[in-house]
Each structure stands twice: as structure tokens, then as C-alpha cells.
Amino acid sequence: MKNGLLIRSIEHGTVIDHITAGQALSVMRIIGIKSGTSAVVSVAMNVPSRAMGLKDIVKIEGRELDSREVDKISLISPDATINIIRDYAVVSKYTVELPSEIRGIVRCRNPNCITNSDEPVASDFTVTKNPVTLRCRYCDHIIVSDIAEQLI
Numbered sequence: 001m002k003n004g005l006l007i008r009s010i011e012h013g014t015v016i017d018h019i020t021a022g023q024a025l026s027v028m029r030i031i032g033i034k035s036g037t038s039a040v041v042s043v044a045m046n047v048p049s050r051a052m053g054l055k056d057i058v059k060i061e062g063r064e065l066d067s068r069e070v071d072k073i074s075l076i077s078p079d080a081t082i083n084i085i086r087d088y089a090v091v092s093k094y095t096v097e098l099p100s101e102i103r104g105i106v107r108c109r110n111p112n113c114i115t116n117s118d119e120p121v122a123s124d125f126t127v128t129k130n131p132v133t134l135r136c137r138y139c140d141h142i143i144v145s146d147i148a149e150q151l152i
């Protein structure tokens with residue numbers, strides 16, 4: 001019984017599993033699911049997980065993710081796994097990979113940073129893990145917490 005009882009399986013689409021517990025709503029925002037959506041989405045939060053203690057899961061019907069979305073998910077949930085489903089079968093499964101540098105994805109919190117100026121340049125951060133830490137390449141400002149809120 002492969003957790004089919006918890007949330008329904010999907011015919012075509014994507015299962016984002018091993019999301020850091022409590023981050024499912026941020027993941028939904030990243031993939032553009034807002035109130036009023038017509039997308040078929042299942043969400044489970046704080047599900048017991050052998051590997052993680054607790055985890056969240058998001059299943060979305062009829063949709064695959066682009067690399068920008070996967071990069072964003074990796075920042076808030078570095079152990080998430082992406083499962084691509086076709087005809088109810090997993091055709092591809094991978095763990096997100098934290099990029100070492102991210103451009104134009106996260107807003108710098110320093111209001112005086114050149115990336116927040118009137119003629120802004122694209123933000124650019126170096127990324128390190130455990131915990132996920134972003135360092136602005138222009139002003140050295142560091143972002144460790146609430147990364148989801150800084151996503152562009």
C-alpha cells in the first residue's frame with residue numbers, strides 16, 4: 001500500500017516529496033498555485049517520514065517543473081525529491097540539487113544593495129548548505145532564514 005490512502009495517486013504530473021516539514025505552502029507558491037487555482041493538487045503536511053522525522057508532500061496533476069522552479073524549491077527544501085509521473089508510473093525521480101550560485105531568484109534584504117537600486121542589476125548569491133545560507137555577491141549580506149519570503 002504505497003501511501004495511496006493518504007493522498008490520491010496521479011495519472012500525469014509531478015510529486016514533490018521529502019519537502020521540509022511546514023514548507024508545502026511555500027512550494028505551492030513557487031510553482032504558482034494560488035487560491036482560485038483550477039489545478040488538481042494534493043498536499044500533505046507533517047507526514048511521518050523514516051528519513052526525515054516529518055515531511056510535506058505536494059502532488060500536482062498535469063504539470064512538470066522547470067529548472068528555475070526546482071532551484072527555488074532546493075533553497076527552501078534541500079532534500080526534496082521530484083518524481084515525474086506518466087500513466088501512473090514514476091518515469092523519473094531525482095533529489096533537488098542546491099546550486100552553488102543563484103541569479104535573479106532571490107531578493108537581497110539590504111535596501112542599499114545595488115540589486116535594489118533604481119536601476120537594479122540582477123541579484124546574485126553564493127549558496128552553501130547546512131543550513132542553506134545565501135551570501136550576496138554585491139554587498140555580502142547573508143540570508144539564512146525565511147528564504148521563501150525573498151523569492152522573486
Ligand SMILES: [Zn+2]
Binds near residue numbers: 108109140
Ligand atoms: Zn546585496
